[in-house]
Amino acid sequence: MPTKPDTTAGPDGTTPAPLVAEAHDLSVHFQLQGGAFSRLLGLGSRRVKAVDGVSFELRRGEVLGVVGESGSGKTTLGRALLGLAPATGGALTYHPSHGASQEITGLRGADLRRLRTDVQMVFQDPSAALNPSMTIEEGVGHPLVIHKIASGEDLRRRVVAALERVGLAPVERFLSKYPSDLSGGQKQRAVIARAIILEPEVLVADEPVSMLDMSVRAKILQLMLDLKNDLGLTYLYITHDLASAKFFCDRVAIMYLGRIVEIGPTEEIFSQPRHPYTQALLKAIPEPDPDRMVPRDLPRGEIPDAASPPLGCSFHPRCPVATPVCGWESRDLRALLEQHWVRDETADFEAERATVGDLDELDRPGRTARLAGKDPAAVRQVLDRVRTADPDEPLWRGVEALEVRHGRVEVDFVEGVDPRLRAAGGVEVACVHYGAAPEWTEGAADGG
Numbered sequence: 001m002p003t004k005p006d007t008t009a010g011p012d013g014t015t016p017a018p019l020v021a022e023a024h025d026l027s028v029h030f031q032l033q034g035g036a037f038s039r040l041l042g043l044g045s046r047r048v049k050a051v052d053g054v055s056f057e058l059r060r061g062e063v064l065g066v067v068g069e070s071g072s073g074k075t076t077l078g079r080a081l082l083g084l085a086p087a088t089g090g091a092l093t094y095h096p097s098h099g100a101s102q103e104i105t106g107l108r109g110a111d112l113r114r115l116r117t118d119v120q121m122v123f124q125d126p127s128a129a130l131n132p133s134m135t136i137e138e139g140v141g142h143p144l145v146i147h148k149i150a151s152g153e154d155l156r157r158r159v160v161a162a163l164e165r166v167g168l169a170p171v172e173r174f175l176s177k178y179p180s181d182l183s184g185g186q187k188q189r190a191v192i193a194r195a196i197i198l199e200p201e202v203l204v205a206d207e208p209v210s211m212l213d214m215s216v217r218a219k220i221l222q223l224m225l226d227l228k229n230d231l232g233l234t235y236l237y238i239t240h241d242l243a244s245a246k247f248f249c250d251r252v253a254i255m256y257l258g259r260i261v262e263i264g265p266t267e268e269i270f271s272q273p274r275h276p277y278t279q280a281l282l283k284a285i286p287e288p289d290p291d292r293m294v295p296r297d298l299p300r301g302e303i304p305d306a307a308s309p310p311l312g313c314s315f316h317p318r319c320p321v322a323t324p325v326c327g328w329e330s331r332d333l334r335a336l337l338e339q340h341w342v343r344d345e346t347a348d349f350e351a352e353r354a355t356v357g358d359l360d361e362l363d364r365p366g367r368t369a370r371l372a373g374k375d376p377a378a379v380r381q382v383l384d385r386v387r388t389a390d391p392d393e394p395l396w397r398g399v400e401a402l403e404v405r406h407g408r409v410e411v412d413f414v415e416g417v418d419p420r421l422r423a424a425g426g427v428e429v430a431c432v433h434y435g436a437a438p439e440w441t442e443g444a445a446d447g448g
């Protein structure tokens with residue numbers, strides 16, 4: 001296994017290393033224009049909150065891991081650091097070792113080009129990252145040509161040095177080859193050579209080893225650690241693979257639906273995960289196949305739609321230790337009813353479905369669920385049966401009132417808390433169990 005020197009401390013070993021980048025309440029929202037079909041359905045345009053109020057610091061020489069399921073916003077965060085995804089809110093500041101600090105999201109023209117030399121990207125798929133019609137010499141040297149930094153003999157000398165640095169030796173064997181002549185691991189070495197040839201300060205590495213054979217993954221990660229130490233690089237390492245994050249990263253940020261839900265030193269996150277989502281992810285670390293990293297033991301379903309995230313804490317619909325103040329809403333009641341009809345074979349699906357009426361009304365996010373069924377007494381009976389079948393379901397704890405209004409059953413939920421990151425031990429966690437709502441701080445989510 002690669003070994004990590006402690007690179008997060010400053011020269012005297014105690015003061016933190018200087019900042020390279022910092023985000024404050026950073027948001028990257030995408031406006032999706034609905035097509036004709038969406039307009040017909042009255043959906044109009046939708047806003048995807050890919051990154052939603054994220055704050056973090058990146059310090060010189062460290063590896064910060066960004067871990068989360070597909071769609072959690074990891075890549076968008078990395079693209080924002082590269083100046084590729086424009087912020088719609090908050091601030092993202094780059095502190096170069098040379099020159100003045102810059103607000104990344106406002107950069108244009110020459111300033112943006114300078115950022116692109118300082119912050120480089122290593123992509124997941126090395127085949128797609130290399131131009132198939134360029135030789136390795138041309139491809140690796142391309143950034144120097146684009147930025148008009150080197151040509152002729154100087155260009156060749158730098159390409160040779162970069163290839164040697166990433167272990168593609170003897171270099172002469174590789175210079176005139178095309179990407180298709182190389183193995184996956186060799187291609188990724190060439191991609192890394194291209195990334196370091198501009199002598200950047202930061203590498204954003206987006207799943208850099210996930211498409212490689214198991215046998216070469218550790219070698220590529222070791223190469224990246226060596227390069228980091230030798231060249232004084234800083235990494236933002238994006239992955240869904242907790243096992244690689246565990247030995248590669250100094251600190252880890254766990255992302256869920258555009259938010260960082262927990263961030264802290266790797267050791268602390270792995271030895272004492274606080275957030276129920278982190279706990280679920282860690283439970284899902286499969287031994288020995290680190291490839292299949294999905295939290296399979298979560299009680300319910302898929303990661304929700306980032307265009308319409310849950311109210312309160314986004315994780316509450318899947319959370320095994322959700323409290324009454326986590327943000328229960330009408331869509332949760334629909335999910336619960338449907339889950340009941342799927343799971344409980346004794347339930348008379350047809351009759352109960354007809355009794356509660358059209359469930360589409362529940363899809364509009366809100367603290368009050370209005371059931372369409374015209375016979376309130378019968379609707380209440382269905383809800384009672386659902387509750388009796390699973391009395392421990394956390395949603396019921398969030399019910400503030402269940403009554404008949406205007407001839408229909410309405411369910412009001414307790415107003416939810418949208419938890420922000422707060423210090424808890426050596427990490428920061430966004431969860432009501434850790435200070436976001438004082439009455440729920442006891443007995444933190446150990447059982448999660």
Ligand SMILES: Nc1ncnc2c1ncn2[C@@H]1O[C@H](COP(=O)(O)OP(=O)(O)OP(=O)(O)O)[C@@H](O)[C@H]1O
Nearest residue numbers: 030048050068069070071072073074075076077306
């Ligand atoms: N250019 C875009 N336009 C619209 N929506 C986008 C765009 N880029 C990303 N998204 C959406 O933003 C959300 C976050 O996507 P992102 O790719 O950042 O997540 P991720 O965690 O990196 O996922 P993966 O591991 O699958 O790459 C998703 O819902 C995605 O569909």
